[in-house]
Amino acid sequence: MTMTTEIKTKKDVVTEFRTSGILEAARKVFAKKGFHEATVDDIAEAAGVAKGTVYLYYESKRDVYFAALKFGIGQMYSLLLDELHKATTPEEKLKALIAAKLAYFDENRDFFKIYYSELGNIPTAHPAGIDNEFQALYQEQARLVEAILKEGARKKAIRSLRTEQTAFAISDIIRGVGTHRILGWSKSKISQDVDFIFDLVWKGIAAQ
Amino acid sequence: MTMTTEIKTKKDVVTEFRTSGILEAARKVFAKKGFHEATVDDIAEAAGVAKGTVYLYYESKRDVYFAALKFGIGQMYSLLLDELHKATTPEEKLKALIAAKLAYFDENRDFFKIYYSELGNIPTAHPAGIDNEFQALYQEQARLVEAILKEGARKKAIRSLRTEQTAFAISDIIRGVGTHRILGWSKSKISQDVDFIFDLVWKGIAAQ
């Protein structure tokens, strides 16, 4: 009973080591080649294990893919929450969120590519539901923005507008600037891009 | 000499008939399944011809894909230009462009999916260059917006800002709202979405 929560057996350690190694390799390979072009052999090679080993820890190529994706999303999400808690006003929060997201993308370019490029591109899973799960994860991100907007509207810092749509629009801008950066089209510093987005958005949504 | 430009031989007519039929089928199939999951057999079946026939008119699956994509982009582009020419002020132009693009996406959902979902996702072509061609087509769209912004800045209707970045941001919002619509998350009328986007953007970029 306590064992399952407290004690790491040797097996646990090995499993953790392998899964994280494979996940890291998968992230890189998928980012570089995309889901379909990446082969399990590629991932195995990048992780320094044999193909069979991948299947000891993951059921399928798809499974690896989603595990890598979820890991990244979870990591980013908790980072975003951390940053949001440091800020107080809606204005600060919005700026913090933009900054944190851009920074995360910048540091995890391979994740960015998987997250957005392949998003919505994976064939519908046979038993259905994976697409929905995907969309849910995606919407969750936008909902962080929406919460800020609602708070801002309550405090009269933001004019009244369709918060859900606006939240998506803001997320889309962040995505777009992120793409710009990743593709190497933008030579600006992150902080400049953050200021730019915030400026544009804030003028668009501020009260009065 | 004149024949090549003026007279449609019977062969030309057949070719046109076949290519457009295949292209239309390809658009649907690619939109539904994505590039990799779609098979040439699927496309042939959807077009009501045998697989071999597809290869009489196109060199490869990729070739079909790009033909379908380029056709859609070209069509959309000329539509956008038409609408832009009807408008006079930068304000009108921006609104016209948003409206035209959303309308086109709404009427060509399968094109939308190909254009955005798969965009940037096709493996780098072996001889290189296809990715670049893609990016060029993508940038061309944003440049339409950029031209409006620059005109607006000249006429002092728009405050001075980084036009290129802003143009991309606006394109990203349109893309985002389009996604929203396509996924069925938005039940609004197109005109409502247009007003929403325009309102948000204009407040963000207007002078004063």
Next chain:
DNA sequence: CCCCGATGACTGACTATACAGTCAGTGTAC
């Protein structure tokens, strides 16, 4: 302290399948 058998993590050759692209043959129109 050493040997030896058991455990299980790991391997990679192999199988089954799917699919892009080909081409010899068919049928129709003129």
Next chain:
DNA sequence: GTACACTGACTGTATAGTCAGTCATCGGGG
């Protein structure tokens, strides 16, 4: 009877997933 658009069975290749076998580690008995 000939030209040629069209067909679809066939080929070659790529690769997801499997599984019989290897080897390193460890624990217990001599």
